[in-house]
Amino acid sequence: MSGDLYRLAMTVLHPGYEGTSAPEWLRRALGEGLGGVVLFARNAIDARLVREFRAENPDVVVAIDEEGGTVTRLEVVEGSSFPGNRALGVADDVALTERVGRQIGRMLGELDITLNYAPDADVNSNPANPVIGVRSFGPTADLVARHTAAYVNGVQGAGVAACAKHFPGHGDTVTDSHLALPTVHAPREVLAERDLPPFKAAIDAGVRSIMSGHLLIPALDPSVPATLSRAVLTELLRGELGFDGMLVTDAIEMQAVADMFAPGEIAVRALNAGVDAICMGVSTEEIVYEIRDAVVAAVRSGALPEERLEQAASRVRALSGWYAAQSELRDKARLDVDPAVGLEAARAALSTAGSAVLDRAPLVVEVNTRLNKAVDPATPTGITAALISLLPETAIVRMDPSGELPRFDERPIVLVVHDAARHPWVRETVAKALAARPDVIVVDTGIPAPPGGPTHVATHGISRVSAQAAAEWLTR
Template sequence: MTDLYRLAMAVLQPGFEGTTAPDWLKKALSDGLGGAVLFARNVSPGTAGLVAELRAENPAVVVAIDEEGGVVTRLEAREGSSFPGNRALGVVDDVALTERVGRQIGRLLAETGITLNYAPSVDVNANPANPVIGIRSFGPTPELVARHSVAYVKGVQAAGVAACAKHFPGHGDTVADSHLELPTVHASLDQLRARDLPPFEAAIRAGVRSVMSAHLLIPALDPERPATLSRTILTGLLREELGFDGMVVTDAIEMKAVAAMYPPGEIAVRALNAGVDAICAGLVTAEGLYEIRDAIVAAVRDGSLREERLAEAAGRVLALSEWHRAQRSEVEADDGAGLEAARRALTITGEARLTTAPLVVEVNTRHNQAIDPDTPTGLAAALGELLPGTTRAGKLPSELGDQPVVLVIHDAARHPWVRETVAEAVRRRPDVIVVETGIPAEPAGATYIATNGISKVSAKAAAQWLTR
């Protein structure tokens, strides 16, 4: 195995199946593979052992995960996160509390041995119709997002885990999901500088170790190439103008925004040329991984990718790994941080109270592709613990009876059919309690509770208030 092949392996961060390391992954790690990404499918009570298994093959491996808190959780996907997401933290607007939450998320990851958290999302949720950011953003203004991005980064990195500001240069003003298609940001250069870039600038000043590129077309910056493949954006803007010298990682290259344009190997080469250091390939086979490696090697040999650029990228991956290995942080448990944030994030209209077991009707929309489909809203379970006999339905029944009704919705402002369901429920039962887990709309029902996110603690906070 020549050094060139090992350099090419060093910049790859693949996902894999199973809760133990497959043989092909172990071999790739021994061949110099620089990273691996964990998803909910890899998580079990033995996840720390899995990470140790990876490190046994390559002590410098960067083990990454998406653990934003709130609705985007991998370690707690089955039961729901112990921490509310960014929207809830922005609503509370207490940077000390955000830093506490970030530190506890970092502690959770550090105890598992994880190197890198693909979080926080520092996107400014400027477009209410955004289908993929929404509650994953701290809010709709750059000042709010910037101060909480800094707090979150400081918290995670205080636990000895690298944070990653995403999705550069800003995914907040889109109406398309880059998992499914290539979104375009129709904003002027002045607007981008005033709105989308300040949170990234703040995170960079705060010492964030990594930045994730977005699969977005931004004509004001580069009319031809998505940000992930744009040297103008990643080298000219991020490196040279904003001064970021940490590791740049792509969003997953199997996302259709770029996968519809080029095969994986070509995406990797183009991204490296643009200034990326690590290629996230969340869905890849053993054969596919080595095909990407070979495409990178071939590009160096034919002169379309400079070996110095590849070595620089591999060096930044190794530098992040070395930073992580040098950390000796011990963070004390702060078990109340998540629930405190969730309680303070509740926004409530009305005074209804539950004294008997309700029917919980969940009409939630399908969440976006960044969210594990099995992640629960948790409200029926949380109410069931306090009011035994609580029942759950997936749609509004034809007969509602006398049982109290709690209607759980998500992003009603974006979905006319959800608003129609709410209107029908209120018409049939004016005493219905509405719980909105997404971006709040106009209050409806006898009581309207906005949790400002989906998490185990958000559901618990709402349930406790309803049964106070």
């Protein structure tokens, strides 16, 4: 039994790793039954890399966060070919959302990636939310539910598993769970009407995976975060909502849970709560084997029932088996190339006010709001690059939150901001710029404040195509 138990424990572990090639310890772990690998931009992702994983374990669940928009791992250098959720929600065309999801699924299928940690099914009901924002389809349950189902249908229609996150809803928070434990104070009735419908829609659409959020929700369980709560994950998600697919944690090194327990204890508690896969965004050989040994020890001591571990491992294998059975869908999706859909969606999402047209190269001032930790730090807004492609003499100045606006000259000024609705200092910067130059053009790549100047463009997200759509409109 001992060898089988170690293999079961390895099956439920899904780590990320540093570096551009698979380290030796990861290869060895895959051969010992490691159930999953999580990919990030830092890993230099290509089909060859995935083949190396599958050579060690053909059934490995290869996962990635490829939401589109601000969260991309495959297109981080130039920006995503697809606008993110908020832009899709603003366009509010579920057929368009499904087409985008299908193309993202097609892109992942070509790399033999099993699982996309998307869509974000959170209802961004709190405008001050620091980590969801434009990653959500919008602020209302009905809108988010419709587009969550469409996105799931698109990705899974291309033969790649989708994952709705962050159950039971990260939208009504003012804390980033990467940094601390958020609390959702809403009563159960509000949660049922506002936060749960998108997850129910995903389940009804056949979503293969759901990711738990590191959230304290006293109305559901006042004692522990949702990731560690049997009341939230087994009684609510499994029992009431009827989900029987693979349930994966958000990354367990996030401070929301890492400040509470050691990695091995987090894993054991999560498995007892009903989780099937333990996601580690940043991991090492020592941490992976430490967690494996903690899970094995918990089974041997009776703290974790062996049948619960077996059930979790079987759900990981079931997702892998589902993916293997979708090869025909992936073959069809490879032929269904829809190269214009990203730009089409970005144009549909563009909100504009005013009539200014750039007829000569501007000075672009990028006001650098610090993005949250879910966003790769190399992700560009893309606005300047898009304008340079149309007006080659375009110049750029980058301004940090503590910085000052540059001295304006006679050139047109384009002020690029992010989430002005959430940041008073950004709104103050816009006001100062308009006081100095009333003809400043403001482009907001996040959740915008009401237009404060004569010309305002809102892309509702960061992506290469969103930037292109904005640049086209400004130079029309």
